[in-house]
Amino acid sequence: MDTILYNGKIYTQDKAYPHCSAIAIKNGVIAAMGNDDEILALSDGSTEKLDLNKRRVLPGFEDTHLHLLFYAIQASAVNLSGARSLEDVKNLCREKIQWAKQSGKWIQGVSFNQDDWDVKKLPTRHDLDQISKEVPISIRRACYHISVCNTKALEVLGLTKNISDEAKINMGFDADGQPDGLIKEDLQNLITEAQPLPTKEEIKELILLGLNHAAAKGITQVHSDDFMVLPGDDGETIMNAYKELASENKLPIRVYQQCLLWEDKSLERFLERGHKTGDDYGFYRIGPFKVIGDGSLGAHTAYMRKPYLNDNGTCGLARYTDEQLLEICKTAHNNGMQLAIHCIGDASLEQALNTLLNLQLNYTRTDCRHGIVHCQIMDNEQNDMFRRLNLLAYIQPIFLRCDMNIVDDCVGSELAKQSYNWRRYEDAGVHQSGGSDCPVEEFDILPNIEYAVTRTNHDTGKSWYPENKLTLEEAIKVFTYEGAYASYSENRRGSLTVGKYADLVVLSEDIFEVPENQIHNINVDLTMVGGKIAYMR
Ligand SMILES: [Zn+2]
Incomplete structure (x- = not known):
């Protein structure tokens, strides 16, 4: 042995x-x-x-929807969340000056919050100029809505003179009418667009950074949606980076690629190159074609059958017409792809259910394991369609932390109590698997399991339709076996069984014995993937 x-x-x-x-x-x-x-x-x-x-051992955790590369890019920025003064911010950024000068890159800070500082005042470009006048610097506030740039960064972005009226709306100005370095909302996209694309070697480093962080959370496989992170790339560079790491035996945990291909003809190109769900490179495998059906609840862009109760007249936005959605899904389905469709609103779900019903009736395939990612707002009739169409549900129980405060206001309690109804899925025998959508939420599995079994915020004590919760055994299955099932690997992983891979996690405390509202405090002591230790605390 x-x-x-x-x-x-x-x-x-x-x-x-x-x-x-x-x-x-x-x-x-x-x-x-x-x-x-x-x-x-x-x-x-x-x-x-x-x-x-x-100690307690469980089968290895799975996160069935996250954005690993996007997470890693953020994680490699300067983390300013611990800063308690402007001086702290300057010192943290200064550590990167040599690196920035050598690499020609920006210094980018994230997660500052001046409300945590001794002097609670937003910084200006002049403050950041004291770090460097040669290196472009931008720091983003924890809320994501505001960034501050130094003068060099404003110059690179073309925001120092002849500024368009459109840009001015999202900029701050000092008493003399000069830009003060503040830029807001969509204008911040200019910063992202100004960054050079990472090379394949840099992508490989980012992947390893992200996967090692995930391993530390007991995760043995991620289902990662990465392609659109690099503007202009249709996934090839990213797939090649993963494949190289897999062939070099460097991937610490397994990756199942969710393939978001939304630019015109990018799906066709992907298929012409011969890619398909199930392509197997060892620890890296090609997963489903990912489709975005609608937007988000917080922005009121999730597509609803009835207008938002708190936003007069709007029903949100469908990304595709019925015909367009059917067309792309049909192309993927007929070429052997699994489908994972992002739907948050009930109208978006309706579109997707009709599409998938159509495919199954007219282009019948066995064991295609199509599914809906997020599947949040719905009525019971739609919930029941998951079982009838044998669809997977990709759920994110941790979303309730925020969503429990907004769903009733958006759609009313009658629909709210039928939404996020994991109990009903479970009773019907639907394959539901769990994820974080990281970096939307952190990819900690244990707090996610806690939300699945309590539907309660442990800080505030607020519960949200707790009758729709899962038992602990069910929730563990959602974050282990069902992730393996969603990636066609339940015969090799997902339970600890003779003949299956030794993918497992060792916990610091017994999840079956701690109070349910303390599950988030359990630590991961060890993560093992294929018999190898991927993480040890
Ligand atoms: Zn996502």
Whole structure:
């Protein structure tokens, strides 16, 4: 045996054999399970033995919808959330000056909040000029709505003279009428567009940064939606970066690629190059064609059948007409792609359900595992269609932290209580898997599980239709087995079973024993993927 884990409380998620204390692993695969005596008897001179000290072991976590590369780009910026003064901001940014000069890049800071500072005043370009006048610098406020640039950055962005009236609306000016460095809302996109595209080597570094952070949260596979992060790239550079890392055996955890291809003909090009769901490069595999059906709830762009109650007249926005949606989904479906359609509003869901029904009736395929990402606002009839059409639901229980405060105002309580109804999915036997949509929410699985089983904000105590919650066993399945199922790998992962890969997580405390509202405080002590330790605390 290569490795033996013993003296643990192992929850296998395999109904035939739900609990054991020891596992033997060979060639990355579970070779035997049982009690300590049975399994330790299998050890030989070269066996690595790991005492679990009675800790709880679960199958490895999965996050079935996030944006890894986008997260990593943000994570590699200067984090200003801990700054307590303008001086702190300057010092944190100064650490990057040499790097910025050598690489020709900007210094970008994120998550500052002047309300946390000793002097609660927004900085100006003159403040940031004290860090550097040669290197462009921008810092973004924690709210995402405001950034401050130094003078060099304003020059690069063309925002120092002859400024268009349109741009002026989203800029700040000092008493002399000069730009003070503040830029707001969509104008901040200029900053993103001004950054040089990362090279493939840089992308590989970013991927590893993101995946190592995910491994530290017990995640053994991410389903990542990355393609549109690089303007102008149709996914090839990113896929090549992942493939190289996979062939170099450097990926610490598994990646199932969600392929967002929304530019004209980009799906066709993708298919012509021969890519398809299930293409297997070891730890990197090609997943579904990702389609964006509508917008978001907070911005009132999620597409609703009835107008928002708190926003006169608007129903949000559909990204496609019915015909367009059918056309792209048909192309993907007929070329062997799995489909994952982003729908938040009930009208968007209606469009998607009709599309998927049409495909199944007219272009029948077996085991296509199409699904809906987010699936938030809906009535019970739409919920029931998931089972009838055998669709996957990609849910983000952690979204309730924010959404429980806005959904009733947007759609009314009658529809709200039928929305985010994971209980009804579960009772119907729908395959629902869990994710974070990181960086929208952090990819911590344990707080996400807590929301699935409590539907309660542990800080405020506020609950939201708690009758629609899941049991702990169900929630664990959502964040483990169902992620494997959504990636066609439930026969190899998703439970701890002899013959499956040794993908597992060791927790600091027993999730079955701590109070439900304390689940978020449990730490991940160890993450193992294919028998190899991907993270140890
Ligand atoms: Zn997303």
